[in-house]
Amino acid sequence: MKLKQIFLGAALSTLALSATANSAFEKPSDAIEYRQAAFSMIRVQIGDMGDMLKGKVPFDAERFKHRANNAAALSKMPWEAFVADSDKGETSALPAIWSDNETFMKKATAFQQYADELAVAAQTGDKKIIAKAFGPWAKGCKDCHSSFKD
């Protein structure tokens, strides 16, 4: 197969994946579980990275890199699961997510970008550079929760 065809194939399968992304959830409660699981995993990453930066545990550049890579991947995950009708049930998502989705998604997008920047900074292994990139990502939690999470 020619290289061009391989690329085209890859692009098409990505498209197919995003088109079916929302139907991955059979019931609204599946979507709620999915996003809560992603947030729980995000919390583990931020906890360990925060401990390393505060000196609660020794700073380990390799471990930090691993955490930051996880954080970058996980920070992209919760948003597809805020589907219609998943505002009810075992959730602390506030109705504002749906009534002011533009603001919510703006915060979610910035959050993902800051996580990517943190992952890039972590490649340097330089604690000062890393701490500078950690701040904006870490601030995103409270900034969003204060208006969108019960």
Ligand code: HEC
């Ligand atoms: C753009 C908005 C947004 C950002 C950014 C965000 N969260 Fe959340 N978070 C939510 C919403 C909404 C919920 C409620 C989800 C639900 O219950 O359905 C939530 C729920 C949670 C939960 C509870 C999960 C559970 O099991 O019920 C944890 C823990 C959490 N977030 C941690 C974090 C941390 C840590 C960060 C930052 C590193 C973060 N969140 C960033 C919106 C956000």
